[in-house]
Amino acid sequence: MSAAPGQRLREAIQAEVPLQVAGAIHAYSAIMAERVGFRSLYLSGAGVANASFGLPDLGMTTLSDCLEETRRITSVTELPLLVDVDTGFGGAFQIARMMKEMNRAGAAGIHIEDQISDKRCGHRPGKTIVKQEEMVDRIKAAADARMDSSFVIMARTDAIAVEGLQAAIERACACVEAGADMIFPEAVTSLDDYRAFANAVQVPILANMTEFGQTPLFTVEELGKAGVGLALYPLSAFRAMNAAALNVYQAIRSEGTQRNVMDRMQTRADLYDYLNYYDFEKKLDQLYGFNKGGSSDDG
Ligand SMILES: C[C@](O)(C(=O)O)[C@H](CC(=O)O)C(=O)O
């Protein structure tokens, strides 16, 4: 039997420095990311809200919404999955429920942040954070509810933009004290600031390489030298899919055909390859015989 998902995430962090964590907004993306060679995956809270519900990333999704996507991804890949659970979806008992359900759903770990429940994207202005004690309570509640000791609790702090670097580092240290295994400093603006976090907390830290935000797009080499343990690309593929999809919709609508945008599309053969479609079809033939329903002429 393979190791617990949390253990696999911890091993991946040892094996690859910094560990590249690929955002997969749904199960099929997870399959492609795995095939490309990533060793770990991420389910973005913004991704669940935007892609699955057509909603902005403003704390409008629930634990159930995230669990459903988590289960879909963990059912198609063995790669460890880190899940964004926003602010934990409630108080201590709700955080405990979240921990248990995420463990059951096959997640390797979660990150929980210190914004108020009316949260915003970490790269937007106007964020409000809870007091340090309240954030520490969230981490305590999560640690207390842990079902598997390897399950990763990552504390995200949005405090840099609100209270400054030193206060954010202090918070991060308090979270580690309370049981956080890793730290996600949000909206960091320089490699020196990552270095300062890494030196202070002495646990793996995650760098969020989300595009069009506050953080420059540092390379893995740069991040590695700054002491970063995980490099996250939460929505990169999603943004690319959206641009391609929009382009295709516009072309079909304006040109009356998709002929000029075929090069933007994954072919049927590639799609089926990633899905192992042919193996499934072969199985069907073995079970029930080829063309059991009659000739294709029957419709
Ligand atoms: C990482 C993040 O929390 C997410 O939900 O993916 C977002 C990403 C983004 O909006 O670009 C965040 O950084 O708040």
Ligand SMILES: [Mg+2]
């Ligand atoms: Mg998020």
